[in-house]
Amino acid sequence: MPFTKVSAILKEADLHHTSALAFNCVDYTTASSVVHAAEAVGKPVIVMLYPEHSYKNRFCSLEGFASMVKSLADKASIPVGLHLDHCSDYAYIISAVKAGFPSVMYDGSMLPVEENIVNTKKVVETAHILGAEVEAELGHVGFASTKTDQFNEDMYTRADVAARFCAETGVDSVAVAVGSAHGFYKTAPKLDLGRLEEINAATDTPLVMHGGSGIPSDQVALAFEKGINKFNVGTEFFHLYHTTLHEFYKQYGTEGDFFDIPVYVQKRLQEYLVKKLELCRM
Numbered sequence: 001m002p003f004t005k006v007s008a009i010l011k012e013a014d015l016h017h018t019s020a021l022a023f024n025c026v027d028y029t030t031a032s033s034v035v036h037a038a039e040a041v042g043k044p045v046i047v048m049l050y051p052e053h054s055y056k057n058r059f060c061s062l063e064g065f066a067s068m069v070k071s072l073a074d075k076a077s078i079p080v081g082l083h084l085d086h087c088s089d090y091a092y093i094i095s096a097v098k099a100g101f102p103s104v105m106y107d108g109s110m111l112p113v114e115e116n117i118v119n120t121k122k123v124v125e126t127a128h129i130l131g132a133e134v135e136a137e138l139g140h141v142g143f144a145s146t147k148t149d150q151f152n153e154d155m156y157t158r159a160d161v162a163a164r165f166c167a168e169t170g171v172d173s174v175a176v177a178v179g180s181a182h183g184f185y186k187t188a189p190k191l192d193l194g195r196l197e198e199i200n201a202a203t204d205t206p207l208v209m210h211g212g213s214g215i216p217s218d219q220v221a222l223a224f225e226k227g228i229n230k231f232n233v234g235t236e237f238f239h240l241y242h243t244t245l246h247e248f249y250k251q252y253g254t255e256g257d258f259f260d261i262p263v264y265v266q267k268r269l270q271e272y273l274v275k276k277l278e279l280c281r282m
Ligand SMILES: [Zn+2]
Pocket: 086, 141, 182, 210, 211, 232
């Protein structure tokens, strides 16, 4: 089916008191694995691209990635959304929309709230005119490698600010900081579920959780019940991609046919994804 709006996927997730899963991808192997795994379990899914993986690491172009995921979505029987992850550059975000991304993130979480509001609103206004949707971030989801970000309540989202932020910006979804962090956790996270509940009660805007690699599944289940509708996973998916390539070479050495690599890797990625998608109760 054609791309499904990310907002429609999140709305459906909310009706089921659960969250859709969103995976960062870089190429055909990762994106096709995500779509085919979601199809195997009959659940909607969101494919995301991190801007740097295009402009810096050159895995793909924006246009190439968008049309590749579009063709995968067109052939799939489940709803597939496409989303540009973390971006703070207005011009780049608009270029992504024009390249075919129906959903984008503007990340002003490092800025003072007032500035974040002004910038987010500007992105929302332009994106909406172009028919695209916007996720923003309020509070700041830091990095697990610091060992302290995830516990720093000064970085957490406040419910009253979230209510004002969503009302003033008209944003379509908002990423919240309630104890998760990007990357592999050095210490097990402890999500502030009470705060999440308060934020969810303060706004009707769908809530997003970043840093989905390694949060204990009981906490994830509670976070979904208490208002998370989009759950981002990047690190552990990329790590598996990388270790599976190592595994291939370890198993076959230089005797292996390297043309077999995509099939070998996609099989392993899909096994992981099918399991991970069980978190989504739709
Ligand atoms: Zn993130």
